[in-house]
Amino acid sequence: MLDEHTTMSLQEQARALGDHTRHRIFRYLADADQPVDVAELTGHFALNHNAIRQHLAKLVDAGLVIQSTSASGNPGRPRLLYQIHPAADGRWGTVGPYQRLSLLLVEMLTSGSSAEEVGRRAGRELEVQSSGPGRNTIDALGDAIARGGFDPKVRRHGTRVEYVLANCPFADAATADADTICGLHLGLAQGLADQIEGVTVGDLVRRDPHHAGCRLRFHIDSSEPESKTT
Numbered sequence: 257m258l259d260e261h262t263t264m265s266l267q268e269q270a271r272a273l274g275d276h277t278r279h280r281i282f283r284y285l286a287d288a289d290q291p292v293d294v295a296e297l298t299g300h301f302a303l304n305h306n307a308i309r310q311h312l313a314k315l316v317d318a319g320l321v322i323q324s325t326s327a328s329g330n331p332g333r334p335r336l337l338y339q340i341h342p343a344a345d346g347r348w349g350t351v352g353p354y355q356r357l358s359l360l361l362v363e364m365l366t367s368g369s370s371a372e373e374v375g376r377r378a379g380r381e382l383e384v385q386s387s388g389p390g391r392n393t394i395d396a397l398g399d400a401i402a403r404g405g406f407d408p409k410v411r412r413h414g415t416r417v418e419y420v421l422a423n424c425p426f427a428d429a430a431t432a433d434a435d436t437i438c439g440l441h442l443g444l445a446q447g448l449a450d451q452i453e454g455v456t457v458g459d460l461v462r463r464d465p466h467h468a469g470c471r472l473r474f475h476i477d478s479s480e481p482e483s484k485t486t
Contacts, residue, residue: 272318291337371439379447421470430465
């Protein structure tokens with residue numbers, strides 16, 4: 257049974273998506289391979305910037321979309337970027353975590369590769385957005401892990417960075433076959449680390465998936481500044 261807060265959140269999201277244009281913008285973001293800026297949306301939907309920004313604000317307020325910034329390399333304000341909120345993944349017609357998991361399992365069967373190898377290849381295809389004001393490697397990794405539905409909480413001890421995973425999007429599957437699911441998770445982390453110089457994966461400390469709390473550990477170059485995330 258859904259609790260009152262979840263029910264109210266779903267109602268707010270339903271109202272936000274009740275507008276036809278807003279729903280089309282949401283679907284465009286959900287299908288995009290990387291965060292999208294306002295200019296791209298105005299060009300695609302042939303609307304002015306103010307109209308697009310108003311629709312985006314409604315989607316952000318409803319918890320359907322998240323806003324971030326990216327340095328443009330030019331004078332002036334940084335670009336605003338938008339992408340689907342991890343919590344909205346699998347809702348409102350978008351592809352959910354178990355659909356993605358099924359594709360990874362099919363690849364294991366057809367390729368004969370291990371769970372870790374398949375996960376690593378998939379992780380290399382994930383977007384790691386490491387640029388932007390006040391952002392660093394720790395923030396970028398945390399965002400990429402969050403987009404997978406894991407709700408990470410970061411802790412740093414010198415060159416070791418640990419993400420405590422407050423949610424397992426594959427809890428039922430992990431209970432049935434922890435070696436396969438956790439192997440995919442570890443491979444995904446390795447694929448993310450492959451994209452960033454000076455980052456390697458330490459290990460994945462397992463916990464009961466239904467209670468969450470698994471720990472994913474990375475080693476990061478000592479020159480990396482401390483993250484502002486706590």
